[in-house]
Amino acid sequence: MLWTSFGGNDKIKLLSLSPADTSVTAIYNSHFKGKVLYVDFWGTTCGPCLEEFRTFTKPLKQTLNNRSDIAYLYICGGRKLIWKQQLQKLEVEGSHIFLNEKDYAHFYRQAIKGDKDTTVMMPRYLIIDKDGKIANTNAPRPSEKDSLINQLNKYRLLTKLNRIMNNTFNLKRFLLLFKKQTAEHLKAYLLSTAVLFGTVLLLFAYVTFTENGRLTANTQTGIFVWILILSGSIFTSLCFSSLGSKQGILTLTLPASHLEKFPVQWVYSFVIFQIVFIGVFFWPIASFLVCFLQEPTMMELLYTIELSVF
Structure with missing residues (x-):
């Protein structure tokens, strides 16, 4: 996978997939190990997706105070030119991937454990815990800030706590x-x-x-x-x-x-x-x-x- 910054902002990273990056979990294991990963499936013409970015994404990250053990992956489908224009306008910090329609549907269905007939819905949010397991395939939106923060913090703390507890007797x-x-x-x-x-x-x-x-x-x-x-x-x-x-x-x-x-x-x-x-x-x-x-x-x-x- 190739990482490049966008618009001179090192916090906005564009990702190019390698042949080994065949799923969201594969991407996690290669590049986000040890972190809780919040995954956002969105589209360039998806009104609710853009509203989440414009109104709720930045306040969410400010509340979380840019925690180093939480990462953000944005997977987009639609038109690539519009995608870059929206990234420049909205300044959504995190890691970004653009996929064609076929690959987008493949990643989406594999991530939510659907089949070939599963309808692709936008936006769709996932949480991957620190062990690389998809812990929630229908996570809260950034607009549901309190609920989302509680879940992110739960997976931040529980994973560490479980590692300790699984090897001890009290x-x-x-x-x-x-x-x-x-x-x-x-x-x-x-x-x-x-x-x-x-x-x-x-x-x-x-x-x-x-x-x-x-x-x-x-x-x-x-x-x-x-x-x-x-x-x-x-x-x-x-x-x-x-x-x-x-x-x-x-x-x-x-x-x-x-x-x-x-x-x-x-x-x-x-x-x-x-x-x-x-x-x-x-x-x-x-x-x-x-x-x-x-x-x-x-x-x-x-x-x-x-x-x-x-």
């Missing part, structure tokens, strides 16, 4: 996420515990009845293992599948690292679930049924092992 953030998870899903967890309790009770009663009151330790062990595997698999899948819900997606976008978000699910799925399961299995069901058993129960075997150890 116990306080982990406990806050754990508290949030508990508050949001407590009713579901209590209902699941009640269902598990009822299932174990019914199964024990059924097996005891069919075995004429005989429930051997081996039978109890088999029931314990199979219910643990089955209920544990269901509960774990529900915990992690919840991350795909609207509420779960919001959780994943919270300002915390993955080292804090996913262990919350792991603690519920493996640690808390097993503690609850053992409690449900052995108390009070097993103690209630032990009076009917004629052979040592699993509880008695565990108690015997404990005595032999201590």
Whole structure:
């Protein structure tokens, strides 16, 4: 890509594309890395586009105080001669590209992830974050100054914050996420515990009845293992599948690292679930049924092992 200043103003740069510059993201990766990029698709005969330039673009940049980590890319379609005349008249500072109709439509549709039938609309604004990802394909206009500034600042700060957080573990953030998870899903967890309790009770009663009151330790062990595997698999899948819900997606976008978000699910799925399961299995069901058993129960075997150890 070739950069040239326009009209003696070094802050107005005209860009000529190289063969490698086949998309907006490719241009970003080559020339704007580390910055939040505000992209403006406009046209030489587009009235609303020109009004944004005349009335709102300069005040926006003055408010942002020419931040070095925010860049501006203006992609224009229409007539090249008029384009240069408008640049000279409007003095829009930033990087400018002029494209023919075919290339303009290609860049536009690729940027907004459209297809060949997607209508080209002007003006259209995008925001690319500091990681080079198109974060917003329908960003606010300069005339929507407050909303636009909030978004630009969000991507300026969040990207840096996420880089730091993604590689660190903070116990306080982990406990806050754990508290949030508990508050949001407590009713579901209590209902699941009640269902598990009822299932174990019914199964024990059924097996005891069919075995004429005989429930051997081996039978109890088999029931314990199979219910643990089955209920544990269901509960774990529900915990992690919840991350795909609207509420779960919001959780994943919270300002915390993955080292804090996913262990919350792991603690519920493996640690808390097993503690609850053992409690449900052995108390009070097993103690209630032990009076009917004629052979040592699993509880008695565990108690015997404990005595032999201590």
